[in-house]
Amino acid sequence: MVPDMEDLPPFDLSRFTPYRLAVAAQKTSEELARQYRARFGISIPEWRVLVHLAQAGDVSVRDIEARVAMERPKVSRAASRLEEAGYIRKTPNAVDRRLVRLSLTAQGHELMQELLPLAQAYQDDIENRLGAVLDGFEKGIDRLLGRD
Amino acid sequence: MVPDMEDLPPFDLSRFTPYRLAVAAQKTSEELARQYRARFGISIPEWRVLVHLAQAGDVSVRDIEARVAMERPKVSRAASRLEEAGYIRKTPNAVDRRLVRLSLTAQGHELMQELLPLAQAYQDDIENRLGAVLDGFEKGIDRLLGRD
DNA sequence: CGATAATCGTTGCATTTGCAACGAAGTCAA
DNA sequence: TTGACTTCGTTGCAAATGCAACGATTATCG
Numbered sequence: 598m599v600p601d602m603e604d605l606p607p608f609d610l611s612r613f614t615p616y617r618l619a620v621a622a623q624k625t626s627e628e629l630a631r632q633y634r635a636r637f638g639i640s641i642p643e644w645r646v647l648v649h650l651a652q653a654g655d656v657s658v659r660d661i662e663a664r665v666a667m668e669r670p671k672v673s674r675a676a677s678r679l680e681e682a683g684y685i686r687k688t689p690n691a692v693d694r695r696l697v698r699l700s701l702t703a704q705g706h707e708l709m710q711e712l713l714p715l716a717q718a719y720q721d722d723i724e725n726r727l728g729a730v731l732d733g734f735e736k737g738i739d740r741l742l743g744r745d
Numbered sequence: 746m747v748p749d750m751e752d753l754p755p756f757d758l759s760r761f762t763p764y765r766l767a768v769a770a771q772k773t774s775e776e777l778a779r780q781y782r783a784r785f786g787i788s789i790p791e792w793r794v795l796v797h798l799a800q801a802g803d804v805s806v807r808d809i810e811a812r813v814a815m816e817r818p819k820v821s822r823a824a825s826r827l828e829e830a831g832y833i834r835k836t837p838n839a840v841d842r843r844l845v846r847l848s849l850t851a852q853g854h855e856l857m858q859e860l861l862p863l864a865q866a867y868q869d870d871i872e873n874r875l876g877a878v879l880d881g882f883e884k885g886i887d888r889l890l891g892r893d
Numbered sequence: 894c895g896a897t898a899a900t901c902g903t904t905g906c907a908t909t910t911g912c913a914a915c916g917a918a919g920t921c922a923a
Numbered sequence: 924t925t926g927a928c929t930t931c932g933t934t935g936c937a938a939a940t941g942c943a944a945c946g947a948t949t950a951t952c953g
Binding site: 894895896897898899900901902903904905906907908909910911912913914915916917918919920921922923 | 924931932933937938940943944945948949952
Binding site: 605606607608609610611612613614615616617618619620621622623624625626628629645648649651652664665666706709710713714716717719720723724726727728730731732733734735736737738740741742 | 754755757760762770772776777812857861862865874888
């Protein structure tokens with residue numbers, strides 16, 4: 598006889614999509630982060646801020662918050678660390694003095710000339726790994742992100 | 746004329762796979778976690794431990810660490826919180842006294858009878874959202890996870 | 894055997910995080 | 924103009940995290 602606990606419904610964590618996404622995200626982010634963390638002392642939040650700055654030019658903290666999927670305090674602290682490291686500059690916006698305008702310094706610009714090719718190479722690597730399933734894979738993520 | 750900073754290579758963060766995975770993982774995990782966090786006071790690490798326990802029966806901390814993609818201290822603390830909440834029990838392993846055997850209590854068993862259907866329903870929902878691209882999507886994650 | 898190395902789970906500690914609250918600045922309407 | 928309300932970015936604080944180190948136990952091998 599079985600103990601008097603009723604059986605639980607079967608459930609396979611290793612097939613659970615949110616879990617799989619979390620593991621895949623952690624693995625891929627970490628694979629790339631290893632390449633720049635030691636060399637440049639940049640964390641993942643800082644990397645995101647830098648990339649958005651390189652791509653979008655001058656922006657406010659709130660602007661980054663919206664496009665980089667990070668909460669404001671996280672952006673703010675990442676920006677402060679980057680400023681202290683000399684990679685970005687914060688200047689007050691003359692029109693709306695609540696806003697802070699973030700921009701790359703020359704040093705930050707140089708940094709991004711190293712970081713961006715690294716990231717692009719990693720993206721190319723991922724797309725090679727995905728091969729024929731790349732299309733369905735990216736479409737799937739789009740659906741989950743709600744950008745059909 | 747352009748300022749004397751050379752142009753940066755183009756790079757679109759919103760198409761960068763590690764970033765997309767991170768956002769998708771956060772969104773889906775959070776959508777589900779909202780459903781149980783308030784009701785049961787369970788965090789995501791705790792949820793993972795519980796699910797693995799429900800699926801695999803009694804296990805050690807190291808066992809969970811390997812199968813749930815969490816580091817040992819994280820598993821250990823999640824287990825301690827779950828024990829304090831009365832959902833799991835820690836008993837010493839008689840054969841190897843370094844090991845701790847984690848197992849669901851009756852209360853934990855009841856909890857899982859609510860949590861597992863919730864998770865399964867969410868998984869079904871995700872698969873519906875993915876529709877025809879489900880297959881390619883899951884194959885893609887498999888490749889990234891290195892389980893070809 | 895006995896000593897060294899390896900493993901298990903936990904804990905200390907510094908850092909990061911999430912959330913709420915804050916001051917400063919701007920908006921809006923009376 | 925003034926007063927209430929909103930928005931921006933930062934900071935305080937409690938909780939969570941990652942990493943190293945620890946005691947306890949077991950494995951390995953001379």
